[in-house]
Amino acid sequence: MYYYKKYWLWLLAYIGLGLGALKLGYKIIALLLLAVFKLLGLDMSKCAIIIGKIQTFSIDWFNNLLAMLILTIGVLICWFFINSITGQLKRDIASRQLIKSLLRHVSSANIKLVAEEEKLANKWLKFGRIIRKRGKLMLKIPCGNNVSVVNIIMKRCDGYVNQWLAQNYPRKNWAPIEVKHGLFITWLYVREK
Structure with a gap:
């Protein structure tokens, strides 16, 4: 909700x-x-x-x-x-906190192409969500279909997301970030082991 x-x-x-x-x-x-x-x-x-x-x-x-x-x-x-x-309401509020920490301020002094990709990464990160699927928690973040945007989001998430999830869900074990390519969109998943 x-x-x-x-x-x-x-x-x-x-x-x-x-x-x-x-x-x-x-x-x-x-x-x-x-x-x-x-x-x-x-x-x-x-x-x-x-x-x-x-x-x-x-x-x-x-x-x-x-x-x-x-x-x-x-x-x-x-x-x-x-x-x-x-418990989805609590997970959605936690997702919002995680996503806010992953967003970056994009300066207009950056190269225009890089700034656009950073803005796209911010846009896709806002759709990230922690859900429960088949009894296990999972963080899923859509990344669009741009490889550089996927790389930017991966760099932001690398190390920090697993640490944040382990800290906020201490009884859970988290797998490393997975990249799944769909037909029109690429997803980043962090699943509970």
């Missing part, structure tokens, strides 16, 4: 904005229509019909978005409890 916080926070923000727009937008549009109809001297009964249809549309969509918000919050609460019980 913590790992995907950016996505569900954006979802909640969009739903909240939609609710606000439907609630306030209807009133603003109704006032504008009323003013335009009065200014142009048009038939006010047609204005009332249009405002009624806009109100019905606004109420229907407001109720739909409100139901979606309640459902989303319910799913997030369940997801939070499941992640808390399985």
